[in-house]
Amino acid sequence: MDGHPHHSIRSAGTYNINMRLLVSLCLFSGFVLAQSGFDPTALDRSANPCVDFYQYACGAWMGSNPVPNDHSRWGRFDALQERNRTMLQNILETASAPSPARSAVDQKIGDFYAACMDEKTIDARGLAPLQADLARIRGLRDKAAVTDTVVRMYRAGFAPFFRFSSEPDAKDSTHVIAGLDQGGLGLPDRDYYFKTDEKSVKIRAQYLEHVQKMFELMGVAPASAASQAKAVIALETALAKDSLDRVSRRDPEKLYHKMTVKDLASLAPAFDWTKFFQGVGAPAIQSLNVDVPLFVKAFDAVLTATSLDDLKSYLTWNLLRDSTDVLPGKFEQESFNFYGKTLQGQKELAARWKRCVNLTDGQLPDALGCQFVEKTLGEEGMRRTHEMVNEIEKALAQDIQSIDWMTPKTKEQALVKLHAVINKIGSKEHWLDYASVKVARNDAFGNAERTSEFELQRQLAKIGKPLDKQDWEMSQPTVNAYYDPQENDINFPAGILQPPFWDNQMDDAVNYGAIGAVIGHELTHGFDDQGRQFDAQGNLRDWWTEEDAKAFDQRADCIVQQYGSFTAVDDVHLNGKLTLGENTADNGGLRLAYGALMDRLAGKEPPSRDGFTAEQRFFLGWGQIWCENRTDESARMRAQTDPHSPGKQRVDGVVSNMPEFQKAFACGAGQPMVRNPACRVW
Numbered sequence: 001m002d003g004h005p006h007h008s009i010r011s012a013g014t015y016n017i018n019m020r021l022l023v024s025l026c027l028f029s030g031f032v033l034a035q036s037g038f039d040p041t042a043l044d045r046s047a048n049p050c051v052d053f054y055q056y057a058c059g060a061w062m063g064s065n066p067v068p069n070d071h072s073r074w075g076r077f078d079a080l081q082e083r084n085r086t087m088l089q090n091i092l093e094t095a096s097a098p099s100p101a102r103s104a105v106d107q108k109i110g111d112f113y114a115a116c117m118d119e120k121t122i123d124a125r126g127l128a129p130l131q132a133d134l135a136r137i138r139g140l141r142d143k144a145a146v147t148d149t150v151v152r153m154y155r156a157g158f159a160p161f162f163r164f165s166s167e168p169d170a171k172d173s174t175h176v177i178a179g180l181d182q183g184g185l186g187l188p189d190r191d192y193y194f195k196t197d198e199k200s201v202k203i204r205a206q207y208l209e210h211v212q213k214m215f216e217l218m219g220v221a222p223a224s225a226a227s228q229a230k231a232v233i234a235l236e237t238a239l240a241k242d243s244l245d246r247v248s249r250r251d252p253e254k255l256y257h258k259m260t261v262k263d264l265a266s267l268a269p270a271f272d273w274t275k276f277f278q279g280v281g282a283p284a285i286q287s288l289n290v291d292v293p294l295f296v297k298a299f300d301a302v303l304t305a306t307s308l309d310d311l312k313s314y315l316t317w318n319l320l321r322d323s324t325d326v327l328p329g330k331f332e333q334e335s336f337n338f339y340g341k342t343l344q345g346q347k348e349l350a351a352r353w354k355r356c357v358n359l360t361d362g363q364l365p366d367a368l369g370c371q372f373v374e375k376t377l378g379e380e381g382m383r384r385t386h387e388m389v390n391e392i393e394k395a396l397a398q399d400i401q402s403i404d405w406m407t408p409k410t411k412e413q414a415l416v417k418l419h420a421v422i423n424k425i426g427s428k429e430h431w432l433d434y435a436s437v438k439v440a441r442n443d444a445f446g447n448a449e450r451t452s453e454f455e456l457q458r459q460l461a462k463i464g465k466p467l468d469k470q471d472w473e474m475s476q477p478t479v480n481a482y483y484d485p486q487e488n489d490i491n492f493p494a495g496i497l498q499p500p501f502w503d504n505q506m507d508d509a510v511n512y513g514a515i516g517a518v519i520g521h522e523l524t525h526g527f528d529d530q531g532r533q534f535d536a537q538g539n540l541r542d543w544w545t546e547e548d549a550k551a552f553d554q555r556a557d558c559i560v561q562q563y564g565s566f567t568a569v570d571d572v573h574l575n576g577k578l579t580l581g582e583n584t585a586d587n588g589g590l591r592l593a594y595g596a597l598m599d600r601l602a603g604k605e606p607p608s609r610d611g612f613t614a615e616q617r618f619f620l621g622w623g624q625i626w627c628e629n630r631t632d633e634s635a636r637m638r639a640q641t642d643p644h645s646p647g648k649q650r651v652d653g654v655v656s657n658m659p660e661f662q663k664a665f666a667c668g669a670g671q672p673m674v675r676n677p678a679c680r681v682w
């Protein structure tokens with residue numbers, strides 16, 4: 001839902017509706033006993049690699065790694081993230097032990113974690129921490145006063161109705177401006193409010209029940225709770241109606257409407273925008289980007305047409321929904337029942353310590369990430385990754401020069417863009433200082449509010465200033481990576497620079513198929529259907545000739561058709577357009593890594609290992625980073641919301657487009673892993 005596009009290698013591990021966790025953080029890698037990069041015992045040798053390569057590469061792993069009860073998806077990314085989480089737990093347990101020798105940073109993260117772990121105090125306080133806000137909502141006398149309440153909620157980390165933050169100006173990426181985007185929904189996507197298939201209708205009914213139960217847990221009588229829940233969903237449905245769908249949101253031009261605050265006020269006169277901007281602490285602004293003007297109009301209509309009582313119900317619901325992680329257990333359990341169990345098929349709420357590690361990582365990312373990097377970042381991993389990035393950038397330059405569908409003029413521009421890519425690898429250089437944030441050992445709720453406000457003010461303070469490209473959008477212990485088209489940079493947190501993605505015990509072939517392909521994936525994002533619309537400076541500017549753009553679209557359409565034919569679960573297909581950017585990046589990424597590996601081998605065939613040639617091990621390295629299982633519910637939800645394809649399609653979709661794979665495994669025409677004609681963009 002973020003207007004500022006990022007292209008990660010993978011979606012977040014858990015779906016989190018909590019708005020205050022949308023902004024992320026800091027790092028890592030290491031000496032821990034990690035699972036080796038290539039695992040011969042994961043193979044299903046009874047499968048035919050030319051018929052179902054994913055089954056061949058991952059079959060035994062899948063059989064022995066069912067989804068744990070506290071997850072909705074379990075793959076090798078998750079296993080590594082779980083290991084990182086244990087390291088973070090150790091850091092936090094140590095930091096939370098009271099000691100006069102504690103550093104200021106240890107006090108922040110240690111007491112934040114301890115307060116979160118203190119369920120006894122949280123239960124005893126009940127809804128007391130929310131009372132002032134609840135009373136303010138109850139006491140609203142007219143709609144003009146709604147602005148003040150929205151301001152107050154925003155400052156505490158909530159985001160009713162819409163999203164407001166800073167973002168680089170898409171057409172002048174050196175400057176940061178204010179951005180107003182659609183938001184305000186409690187279901188994972190706008191389509192959830194309108195789909196008429198049996199499952200979707202049922203989920204809406206379960207959502208209604210859930211909202212009602214949350215009101216009842218607050219002490220509202222069942223009849224009133226039921227009518228309030230209905231009002232909430234009616235309001236959200238009205239907001240959803242004019243929200244832009246996910247495929248449309250992939251087009252950056254559709255999200256760019258710079259206008260004056262005066263224009264905004266005439267688009268939505270029912271809300272006092274000037275008061276809101278001042279109230280949340282934004283610097284004085286004359287103009288801003290309104291991502292979806294139609295949505296803002298819809299918001300205005302909602303505000304005008306909805307009764308004050310129903311607006312109160314909606315604001316109360318927002319408060320409750322996004323606070324459950326620091327409210328008494330019954331609220332958290334009920335929230336999990338819907339968002340975890342119903343939507344994603346997760347059987348059990350994760351252990352308290354895991355949720356508190358996640359919350360600390362989300363709210364104080366640099367304080368925790370800094371220590372994680374100190375303890376884990378391996379110099380050799382950093383060095384090798386840097387080296388590989390250079391080699392893969394070289395492979396992309398060669399690829400651009402050699403393709404036959406692009407004219408020299410556009411090729412020249414593409415190379416300018418490639419050479420301007422900034423590589424951020426391993427760890428951030430400047431850590432945020434949380435000295436001004438009060439963290440109290442007995443106040444989990446207040447800690448969450450104060451750290452949210454700190455982050456909001458940090459984001460808003462960027463407005464009107466030059467873009468700071470040193471900042472990261474992911475915490476350093478995160479097992480992920482991303483490309484940012486407006487910064488034209490690739491970002492690899494320390495978290496992913498370890499086995500099975502990179503392993504110094506492994507031969508080059510496996511490492512290139514794993515972390516090499518991830519690097520190639522992020523680089524290719526600069527040249528996918530979305531990234532290609534930004535230039536070397538990160539500006540939304542068309543640098544393509546018309547005929548080259550057409551040639552690109554034709555090739556991209558092959559990928560849209562290919563992945564759109566894949567099934568996620570039951571009769572649910574992948575959305576070829578939603579996943580186009582990621583699939584393009586996977587296909588380009590593995591091919592670039594292959595090219596770089598071939599350059600490195602320079603025609604010398606290394607001895608085979610574990611019974612496989614270097615080429616075979618390269619493809620097995622790729623296949624095995626995607627070994628995973630997911631619940632049916634999670635597969636269904638992700639098919640609608642996740643721009644990344646599931647592991648099986650990521651692996652089989654790419655190798656079936658590569659003659660190099662077919663040669664490595666001696667596959668013949670007509671076999672499933674030999675696609676004819678093959679799709680290829682890069």
Ligand SMILES: [Zn+2]
Pocket residue numbers: 007008009010521522525581582585
């Ligand atoms: Zn990606």
